Amino acid sequence: xxxxxxxxxxxxxxxxxxxxxxxxxxxxxxxxxxxxxxxxxxxxxxxxxxxxxxxxxxxxxxxxxxxxxxxxxxxxxxxxxxxxxxxxxxxxxxxxxxxxxxxxxxxxxxxxxxxxxxxxxxxxxxxxxxxxxxxxxxxxxxxxxxxxxxxxxxxxxxxxxxxxxxxxxxxxxxxxxxxxxxxxxxxxxxxxxxxxxxxxxxxxxxxxxxxxxxxxxxxxxxxxxxxxxxxxxxxxxxxxxxxxxxxxxxxxxxxxxxxxxxxxxxxxxxxxxxxxxxxxxx
Amino acid sequence: xxxxxxxxxxxxxxxxxxxxxxxxxxxxxxxxxxxxxxxxxxxxxxxxxxxxxxxxxxxxxxxxxxxxxxxxxxxxxxxxxxxxxxxxxxxxxxxxxxxxxxxxxxxxxxxxxxxxxxxxxxxxxxxxxxxxxxxxxxxxxxxxxxxxxxxxxxxxxxxxxxxxxxxxxxxxxxxxxxxxxxxxxxxxxxxxxxxxxxxxxxxxxxxxxxxxxxxxxxxxxxxxxxxxxxxxxxxxxxxxxxxxxxxxxxxxxxxxxxxxxxxxxxxxxxxxxxxxxxxxxxxxxxxxxxxxxxxxxxxxxxxxxxxxxxxxxxxxxxxxxxxxxxxxxxxxxxxxxxxxxxxxxxxxxxxxxxxxxxxxxxxxxxxxxxxxxxxxxxxxxxxxxxxxxxxxxxxxxxxxxxxxxxxxxxxxxxxxxxxxxxxxxxxxxxxxxxxxxxx
Numbered sequence: 001x002x003x004x005x006x007x008x009x010x011x012x013x014x015x016x017x018x019x020x021x022x023x024x025x026x027x028x029x030x031x032x033x034x035x036x037x038x039x040x041x042x043x044x045x046x047x048x049x050x051x052x053x054x055x056x057x058x059x060x061x062x063x064x065x066x067x068x069x070x071x072x073x074x075x076x077x078x079x080x081x082x083x084x085x086x087x088x089x090x091x092x093x094x095x096x097x098x099x100x101x102x103x104x105x106x107x108x109x110x111x112x113x114x115x116x117x118x119x120x121x122x123x124x125x126x127x128x129x130x131x132x133x134x135x136x137x138x139x140x141x142x143x144x145x146x147x148x149x150x151x152x153x154x155x156x157x158x159x160x161x162x163x164x165x166x167x168x169x170x171x172x173x174x175x176x177x178x179x180x181x182x183x184x185x186x187x188x189x190x191x192x193x194x195x196x197x198x199x200x201x202x203x204x205x206x207x208x209x210x211x212x213x214x215x216x217x218x219x220x221x222x223x224x225x226x227x228x229x230x231x232x233x234x235x236x237x238x239x240x241x242x243x244x245x246x247x248x249x250x251x252x253x254x255x256x257x258x259x260x261x262x263x264x265x266x267x268x269x270x271x272x273x274x275x276x277x278x279x280x281x282x
Numbered sequence: 283x284x285x286x287x288x289x290x291x292x293x294x295x296x297x298x299x300x301x302x303x304x305x306x307x308x309x310x311x312x313x314x315x316x317x318x319x320x321x322x323x324x325x326x327x328x329x330x331x332x333x334x335x336x337x338x339x340x341x342x343x344x345x346x347x348x349x350x351x352x353x354x355x356x357x358x359x360x361x362x363x364x365x366x367x368x369x370x371x372x373x374x375x376x377x378x379x380x381x382x383x384x385x386x387x388x389x390x391x392x393x394x395x396x397x398x399x400x401x402x403x404x405x406x407x408x409x410x411x412x413x414x415x416x417x418x419x420x421x422x423x424x425x426x427x428x429x430x431x432x433x434x435x436x437x438x439x440x441x442x443x444x445x446x447x448x449x450x451x452x453x454x455x456x457x458x459x460x461x462x463x464x465x466x467x468x469x470x471x472x473x474x475x476x477x478x479x480x481x482x483x484x485x486x487x488x489x490x491x492x493x494x495x496x497x498x499x500x501x502x503x504x505x506x507x508x509x510x511x512x513x514x515x516x517x518x519x520x521x522x523x524x525x526x527x528x529x530x531x532x533x534x535x536x537x538x539x540x541x542x543x544x545x546x547x548x549x550x551x552x553x554x555x556x557x558x559x560x561x562x563x564x565x566x567x568x569x570x571x572x573x574x575x576x577x578x579x580x581x582x583x584x585x586x587x588x589x590x591x592x593x594x595x596x597x598x599x600x601x602x603x604x605x606x607x608x609x610x611x612x613x614x615x616x617x618x619x620x621x622x623x624x625x626x627x628x629x630x631x632x633x634x635x636x637x638x639x640x641x642x643x644x645x646x647x648x649x650x651x652x653x654x655x656x657x658x659x660x661x662x663x664x665x666x667x668x669x670x671x672x673x674x675x676x677x678x679x680x681x682x683x684x685x686x687x688x689x690x691x692x693x694x695x696x697x698x699x700x701x702x703x704x705x706x707x708x709x710x711x712x713x714x715x716x717x718x719x720x721x
Contacts, residue, residue, distance in 0.1 A: 048564050069566035077564040081557030085301070087308040099297035100565045128308075144561070 001026045001152055001183045007046050007056035009207075016042040017053070018207035024152070024185055026061075029178055031198030032187040033267060035277070039207035040187040041080055044154045047185065048077055060152065073101060076150035078142045080157040080187075086130035090121050090140055093129060094147055101148035115143035118173065135166025142170060146177070153177075154185045159193065171197060191267035201267065203274055210274045215267065222273050223265020230260040294567050298575020299582065302549060306583055315541040316587055321594055324534030328527040328599065339367040340421050341600075343376030343388035350396030356410075359432040360389065366428060380413055380516045384524050386421045387414040389429065400453060408433065412513045426511055433509040451478040523686040527599040529657045531591055532681035535616075536654045536674055538587035543620040544641040546580040547627035551637040573713050576628075577621045584617040603684045608694050612680035619673050619701035622708025629715035648672040658682070676700045 002024040009017040017039045024030045032040045045051040047058055049066035063071045084093050094112045098104075103111060116122045119139035121132075129137060138158065145153055155174070159167040174184065174197060188194055194201050195215050202212040211218055228239040228247045232255045241247040244262045251257055272278060306312055344357040361368035368389075371379070376388035390411035398408040410429060414422035455474050461467055523529050553559040553572075562572055592609065595601030603609035627644065631637025649655065651665065652674025658666060669675040680697035683689030 045560075050560065050563050069568065072564065072566040075564065077561060079557045079560045079564075081560070083557040083561035085305060085558060087305050088301070092304070096297060096301045097561065097565070100294050100562065100567060102293065102566070104293070 001061050002047060002185070003059045003061065004043070004047060005057045005059075007043070007058070008054045009042055009046060009051060010054055016207050017046060019056075020204075020207060020209055021056075022202055022209055022212055024183060026183050027178075027181050028199040029174070029184040029186055029197050031194040031201040032185065032204050033189065033191060033194045033198075033201050033271070034187075034204035035189055038189075038204045040204055041156050042207070043204070044077070044156050044185065044187060047154060048072070048075060073148065074151045076145040076148065076153035078145035078153070078155045078158050080160060082137050082141050084129050084137060084140060084144065087128060089126050089128050090116060090119075090132070091125040093140065094144060097144045098147050103148060111147050111149070115147050118146065119143040120169070133166075135162045135169065138162050138166060138170060139173070142173065146182075150182075152183045152185070154187075156187050157189070158186070159188070159190070167193075191271070194267060203267075203271055205271075205275050205277075211270070218267065218270050219265045222270040224269055224273075226265070227263040228260065229263055231258040232256065234258070291571070294565075294571045295575045295578060298562075298572065299578040302546065302576060302579035303582060305549065306545065306579070309545075312541075312545045316538055316545060316583060317590060319541065320534040320536075320538030320587060320591055322534075323537050324527065324530045324591065324595065325599075326530075327533065328525070328530040339365055340387075340425060341385045342366055342368050342425065343371040343379055343385045344368040345371060345373045345376050345388060345390040347373065348391050348393050348395040352396035352399050353391040356391060356395070356432055357389070359435055360428065363428050363432070366425070377413055377516055380415050382524070385415070387412055387425050389425075400450060407510045409510050409512060412511050413516050414513060415516065422513070426513065429511060430509060448478065448482070523682075524602070525600060527595060527601050528686040529682070531595040531599070531601045532678050532685060533654055533657070535588055535591045535613075535681060536649065536652075536677055538591065539584050539616060539620050539677070540645050540649065540654075540674075542580060542583045542587055543624040544627060544638070544645065546576060546583070547624045547631075547641055548634055548637055550576055550624075550628035551631055551634050555634060569713070569717055573625070573709075573716060577625070577709065580621045580624050581617050584620055585613065588613040588617065601685060604686070604688050605684060608689065608691065609681070609684040611691075611698055612684045612694060615680055615698040615701040615705075616677045618705035619677060619708075620705070622705035622712070623673065624708075625712025625716070626708045629712050629719060645674075649674045651675065653678045673701060673704045676704075 004023075005021050007017050007020045008015070020039070020043060022030070032043060034040050042051065046053050047066065049058065049068075049072070058066055060066055060071050060074065063074060066072060066075060085096070088096070091112060094115050095108065098108045098111055113122075116125050119136070119142065121136060121140060121143075124132065124136065129140065132140065138161075142155065142158055145155070158174070159170050162170070171193060174186070178184065178197075186194075186197060198215065200212060200214055201218060203210045203218070211222055213221065225240045225242055226244050228237075228241055228244045228251075230237050230239065230248065230251055232251070237251075239247050239251070248257070248260060251260075268278065306316070342360070344360065346353045346357055357368060357370070360366060369385070371388070373388075373390060376385065376390070379385040380388050388411075390413065392409055392411060395408055395410070398406060410433070412422070412426060412429065414425075451474050455471065455478070458467055458471055458474070553562070559572070563569075592601070592603070592613070623645075627637060627641040631640050649672070651669040652658075652672030653661065653669060654674045658669070658675065658678060661669065666675075676697040679687075680694060680701060683694045683697065
């Protein structure tokens with residue numbers, strides 16, 4: 001669906017994207033996971049043709065480069081900043097962005113109604129966006145990216161700055177889009193979101209893709225060995241093993257296992273192993 | 283890659299412009315500084331510098347060359363008419379004031395007016411001269427109607443006093459005997475005879491009824507005219523503004539135009555800093571669409587400000603362009619110029635604060651040098667020379683040229699050409715910088 005090949009972008013001496021390559025398959029959610037400043041947003045802007053790469057290329061499969069307005073009609077973007085007009089109502093914002101994408105008449109009205117419903121803002125459609133909560137604004141920001149029914153949507157930190165309840169609502173909506181077959185590129189620095197949403201995750205740091213695979217494979221490849229934690233005769237045993245099920249079977253044969261669980265690597269550990277740094281510097 | 287479903291180039295531009303105008307209307311402070319503030323500036327300085335007298339009234343010069351009670355009564359009636367202010371003057375002075383645009387018209391009551399009134403039904407009709415400013419044709423037409431009404435009123439008065447009207451008929455009959463016999467004389471004699479009989483038999487008739495009847499009967503006579511108004515246009519020869527408002531309204535307009543221009547410059551910066559520009563750039567639009575939308579919105583807002591100021595000035599304060607076509611050309615040139623300035627200011631500032639600060643830092647000295655605060659003609663010559671670099675000066679010159687300087691189209695073309703050039707250069711430079719900044 002989208003192919004980025006050996007992209008490079010520098011701002012003066014600062015290299016934001018450094019030889020980045022990846023391919024987004026149709027219908028998948030590809031996560032770009034990395035800390036702030038890793039080059040995720042720059043990659044999104046390069047992918048949409050908003051920035052010209054110093055080197056490398058971007059292609060939307062079967063359509064052409066994203067700088068072509070005809071190609072852009074099939075792409076959607078929910079920017080990291082709330083790209084909305086606070087002085088306009090939710091409906092006015094959507095109508096405006098719809099017109100910008102060439103929608104009009106009944107088609108525009110229908111899509112605006114859909115988008116308001118998707119964002120859960122039908123009741124607040126006539127209120128100015130400035131009066132919305134942060135979560136409402138984030139949902140509208142997302143809905144505006146989907147108004148013109150793109151084939152590929154790029155969501156740049158779509159849950160930034162919202163409360164856990166709103167974040168959950170946004171994730172549920174993105175999963176709904178995935179079920180509808182939409183291709184999504186999702187940037188985040190929240191590993192929980194990446195684990196929950198993404199079919200594949202690219203670990204990005206200093207403008208490079210350090211690893212790209214399914215969450216499970218990333219953990220297998222780059223995470224620590226799983227640890228079988230079992231309570232036997234009141235004693236807690238920690239058994240590092242690549243095969244927790246086999247280890248548990250053997251343990252059950254030897255003694256009475258009162259309790260057990262498996263500690264697996266998470267993406268935080270994967271990132272730590274790949275970069276030597278934590279994902280989020282708290 | 284061609285796309286048959288691609289929207290027209292104009293659609294997104296109109297959507298962008300509509301959105302910006304809607305945002306302007308929603309922003310009360312921006313709206314006030316674009317629309318309300320300029321009017322206040324124009325009024326404040328206009329009143330300080332002398333205002334324009336009774337601007338709600340049609341200003342008329344009254345020239346009484348007959349010096350008779352009848353001519354004095356006519357001018358008194360005209361003066362008593364609501365909406366008309368009559369200033370007694372000599373003919374030369376009255377005509378000079380009309381030429382200078384200080385009076386809408388001059389009404390001359392020539393010698394023989396009173397005598398003609400005594401020969402109401404025969405001989406030459408009563409005559410009045412009406413010298414008008416050709417730029418005020420609507421008011422002149424209204425004045426013509428008022429004059430006719432005032433003259434008719436004098437007839438009504440004549441017939442309301444029974445003795446006077448009987449005497450008028452007798453005198454008329456006596457004079458008629460001296461004229462050659464003919465069909466017209468016979469019919470006039472018959473009419474006057476019957477009128478005399480009517481007056482004799484209706485001594486207690488109400489004045490209004492008597493007047494109405496007399497006029498009604500006379501009005502039916504072929505070719506008879508109770509009053510002849512000779513109207514002529516005087517060539518405008520304005521050496522200065524008709525009132526202080528002629529000077530302060532262009533100044534007020536400029537303040538509104540600057541407010542609009544800087545407001546839209548700021549809005550373009552806000553699009554960048556608040557992220558909406560990113561969304562617009564991700565849409566199937568070119569940078570030209572975005573800039574054209576912003577320019578169209580700015581141009582429209584400026585044109586509305588100018589139209590409003592012209593309307594308020596015209597209706598309330600007697601500000602009358604010598605030509606509305608020239609005024610329109612000047613206003614559109616000013617709007618074009620300040621759209622270009624908007625583009626330049628928008629790309630100079632990276633943040634809203636820096637754009638706002640830079641905008642006013644640039645525009646304030648240009649406004650001061652260009653006559654936005656002190657009228658151009660009141661500035662020392664060296665400052666007028668320095669002010670040539672200011673687009674504000676050319677803007678005010680163009681507006682004043684159309685309002686009171688009496689510019690011909692060729693004369694107005696000079697400031698308009700400068701304004702259009704500044705606008706074009708500003709827009710091109712701004713667009714170039716915008717594309718460079720967009721990366």
